Amino acid sequence: xxxxxxxxxxxxxxxxxxxxxxxxxxxxxxxxxxxxxxxxxxxxxxxxxxxxxxxxxxxxxxxxxxxxxxxxxxxxxxxxxxxxxxxxxxxxxxxxxxxxxxxxxxxxxxxxxxxxxxxxxxxxxxxxxxxxxxxxxxxxxxxxxxxxxxxxxxxxxxxxxxxxxxxxxxxxxxxxxxxxxxxxxxxxxxxxxxxxxxxxxxxxxxxxxxxxxxxxxxxxxxxxxxxxxxxxxxxxxxxxxxxxxxx
Amino acid sequence: xxxxxxxxxxxxxxxxxxxxxxxxxxxxxxxxxxxxxxxxxxxxxxxxxxxxxxxxxxxxxxxxxxxxxxxxxxxxxxxxxxxxxxxxxxxxxxxxxxxxxxxxxxxxxxxxxxxxxxxxxxxxxxxxxxxxxxxxxxxxxxxxxxxxxxxxxxxxxxxxxxxxxxxxxxxxxxxxxxxxxxxxxxxxxxxxxxxxxxxxxxxxxxxxxxxxxxxxxxxxxxxxxxxxxxxxxxxxxxxxxxxxxxxxxxxxxxxxxxxxxxxxxxxxxxxxxxxxxxxxxxxxxxxxxxxxxxxxxxxxxxxxxxxxxxxxxxxxxxxxxxxxxxxxxxxxxxxxxxxxxxxxxxxxxxxxxxxxxxxxxxxxxxxxxxxxxxxxxxxxxxxxxxxxxxxxxxx
Numbered sequence: 001x002x003x004x005x006x007x008x009x010x011x012x013x014x015x016x017x018x019x020x021x022x023x024x025x026x027x028x029x030x031x032x033x034x035x036x037x038x039x040x041x042x043x044x045x046x047x048x049x050x051x052x053x054x055x056x057x058x059x060x061x062x063x064x065x066x067x068x069x070x071x072x073x074x075x076x077x078x079x080x081x082x083x084x085x086x087x088x089x090x091x092x093x094x095x096x097x098x099x100x101x102x103x104x105x106x107x108x109x110x111x112x113x114x115x116x117x118x119x120x121x122x123x124x125x126x127x128x129x130x131x132x133x134x135x136x137x138x139x140x141x142x143x144x145x146x147x148x149x150x151x152x153x154x155x156x157x158x159x160x161x162x163x164x165x166x167x168x169x170x171x172x173x174x175x176x177x178x179x180x181x182x183x184x185x186x187x188x189x190x191x192x193x194x195x196x197x198x199x200x201x202x203x204x205x206x207x208x209x210x211x212x213x214x215x216x217x218x219x220x221x222x223x224x225x226x227x228x229x230x231x232x233x234x235x236x237x238x239x240x241x242x243x244x245x246x247x
Numbered sequence: 248x249x250x251x252x253x254x255x256x257x258x259x260x261x262x263x264x265x266x267x268x269x270x271x272x273x274x275x276x277x278x279x280x281x282x283x284x285x286x287x288x289x290x291x292x293x294x295x296x297x298x299x300x301x302x303x304x305x306x307x308x309x310x311x312x313x314x315x316x317x318x319x320x321x322x323x324x325x326x327x328x329x330x331x332x333x334x335x336x337x338x339x340x341x342x343x344x345x346x347x348x349x350x351x352x353x354x355x356x357x358x359x360x361x362x363x364x365x366x367x368x369x370x371x372x373x374x375x376x377x378x379x380x381x382x383x384x385x386x387x388x389x390x391x392x393x394x395x396x397x398x399x400x401x402x403x404x405x406x407x408x409x410x411x412x413x414x415x416x417x418x419x420x421x422x423x424x425x426x427x428x429x430x431x432x433x434x435x436x437x438x439x440x441x442x443x444x445x446x447x448x449x450x451x452x453x454x455x456x457x458x459x460x461x462x463x464x465x466x467x468x469x470x471x472x473x474x475x476x477x478x479x480x481x482x483x484x485x486x487x488x489x490x491x492x493x494x495x496x497x498x499x500x501x502x503x504x505x506x507x508x509x510x511x512x513x514x515x516x517x518x519x520x521x522x523x524x525x526x527x528x529x530x531x532x533x534x535x536x537x538x539x540x541x542x543x544x545x546x547x548x549x550x551x552x553x554x555x556x557x558x559x560x561x562x563x564x565x566x567x568x569x570x571x572x573x574x575x576x577x578x579x580x581x582x583x584x585x586x587x588x589x590x591x592x593x594x595x596x597x598x599x600x601x602x603x604x605x606x607x608x609x610x611x612x613x614x615x616x617x618x619x620x621x622x623x624x625x626x627x628x629x630x631x632x633x634x635x636x637x638x639x640x641x642x
Contacts, residue, residue: 045630052358059354060346062320067343070335074328078582081325085593088321089600092314096604099310102624103611172632208336215340215415220347227347230355237359237366242629244362246306 001214002207005068009203010196012064014189016057017127017158021188022181023047023054025162027094027120028155030113033166037106040113044101045243046169047162051098053234055091067216072206079138080130083147087126094119098247121155128154131195154191161188173239250590251581254326257594259563261322263556264601265315268608270555272312273387273432274439275305276380278471280373287373293460296620301443301464302376303615303625306361311601311608313354318597320346326590327570329580334410334571337403338396341418345389353382364626387431395424398562399493400571410574422489426482427562433478434558437517438551440472444525445548446616452541460620462535469525469534472551476518483514483558494565494572503565510557513550520547 026033026047034040065073077084097116101109128151133142161184168177196203207213238244248256279302286294320342323330331339359367360375367375395418396402402417403410418424447465450457490497498507525544528534566572570580615623 042630049358049362052361053355056351056354059317059320060351062324063343063346066320066323066331066335066339068339070331070339073324073339074331074335074582077321077324078326078328078585081582081585081589081593084321084325085596088318089596091317092600092604095310095314096607099307100607100611103307103615170632208339209411211412212336212340215412216343219344223348227351227355230352230359234355234359237363241366242631244364244366244629245627246361246624 018185019054022165025158048247049238090122124155125151268312273435349386398423430482436475444468448541448544497565506560
């Protein structure tokens with residue numbers, strides 16, 4: 001049972017980086033790829049319909065951690081305190097940029113585009129540092145050179161993934177770049193999956209008791225096809241055609 | 248203030264901010280779903296405009312619901328790791344179910360609904376907003392199950408210094424839950440109704456072009472708050488019995504006592520006003536025609552939100568000093584080794600950023616209301632993919 005929930009955790013983690021990874025990367029690259037306001041609108045329009053369905057994978061990761069590995073959740077989050085706070089603040093700023101950039105007067109849009117870019121870059125940097133801290137066994141002060149280096153590496157990786165996604169989507173979701181997008185998605189997920197694999201033994205030893213895991217399984221497994229179906233529906237609906245404009 | 252006090256204050260501030268937006272989400276979601284359904288059946292353009300206008304208000308409000316909710320979810324592990332250590336095997340389950348069964352689907356279907364205009368077949372598009380509503384209510388259920396467990400830890404037994412799950416069903420029949428959940432959902436309808444009512448009163452008072460639109464909206468707002476007030480007040484008073492037997496002395500402190508008084512005062516006055524003044528004045532649209540009443544309706548809009556915050560203060564402060572009532576104190580649940588500097592920095596960051604964004608969000612809702620149904624972005628025209636080759640080439 002704990003193996004099933006560890007695999008669920010790993011799948012969610014891989015899915016988060018493969019999917020939300022391109023939103024983060026594209027957000028960080030926004031001023032580079034979109035030199036004009038119109039170009040930025042198109043880039044945001046490309047990723048906008050995916051963001052809500054993508055970012056929620058991390059909420060699910062936190063939920064699984066709390067439900068199936070509660071002891072670990074308290075341990076890991078509290079040891080990573082400053083990094084998790086930085087991650088959350090970056091996430092909030094990124095989301096605010098997305099949600100508000102078209103809701104305010106046009107003169108304010110550069111401010112929200114700046115929030116989108118800064119928040120996205122902050123998310124990538126925080127993730128790199130968090131994964132590095134987990135690899136090093138949760139050191140007391142995770143803000144150091146290796147953490148920063150890992151953050152920069154993560155930023156570069158996700159930026160590449162975001163750029164690949166934009167190229168694929170803005171060419172109408174078809175053509176040879178589909179394979180490139182799959183490749184960059186796997187690459188974006190790889191570091192987190194490797195870290196989770198390395199931590200597998202520790203996680204399995206800290207799972208919730210069988211009674212709790214059984215309850216979770218009984219409730220979640222029947223609904224799992226709906227979760228997957230909803231995600232597939234998003235991709236079928238928004239992979240091609242004109243770009244929606246709400247964000 | 249000590250570290251535990253600061254961490255508690257951080258949780259209280261972020262939680263209150265979260266609930267201000269959640270309560271409106273819970274109230275507006277079913278209204279937008281009903282409007283969209285009626286539009287889909289009748290094809291009436293007025294109903295389409297209502298769906299998009301009130302849907303946009305709902306969506307702008309939702310943005311802050313998400314970002315404040317993220318902080319809530321992670322705060323358990325950040326500041327209160329003693330809780331996950333002691334009670335995580337029980338308390339974690341409803342939270343995990345909330346993320347997987349409710350919020351995951353809610354967020355996905357909301358994305359489909361927001362961006363699905365002109366794309367999804369009409370019936371499937373309507374299904375999305377109903378699924379958003381259903382999962383929002385499921386979310387409220389799981390969060391209230393988790394919260395009620397902290398108020399009254401049923402279905403669990405202590406083994407080796409930790410709580411283990413004995414009876415998951417008992418969490419859903421918890422006396423701290425069964426009346427509190429409809430109380431919260433009713434408060435959502437009440438708040439949603441008042442926002443629709445206040446915004447409609449603004450346009451009617453300003454004598455904008457949208458008279459029919461806002462006369463109908465005003466009626467929806469009043470009837471929704473009437474339903475919401477009946478549910479909220481009935482299930483509010485129904486809670487006194489269970490609370491008396493489960494948490495005697497809950498209202499004895501200064502803050503719970505004053506908050507309870509304030510909530511009941513606001514609730515009773517507003518219920519009387521809605522039931523005996525506003526609802527009867529819907530006859531012959533008197534409420535829409537009596538312009539001198541409209542500033543009063545606008546001024547009343549924040550009151551259900553104030554009552555909602557007061558309600559949470561009663562429920563949460565009245566549980567002190569316990570985190571898990573009678574079993575784990577707040578002080579014992581605090582993450583070991585947490586420093587004042589840690590908490591002050593994160594508190595300043597979260598309260599500063601979320602507080603600022605909350606103000607911005609309300610300003611944007613006010614702006615969307617002021618601009619009216621003529622300038623709604625939700626469901627607006629798409630950007631053609633091939634119009635400008637420049638960005639694609641620059642890749």
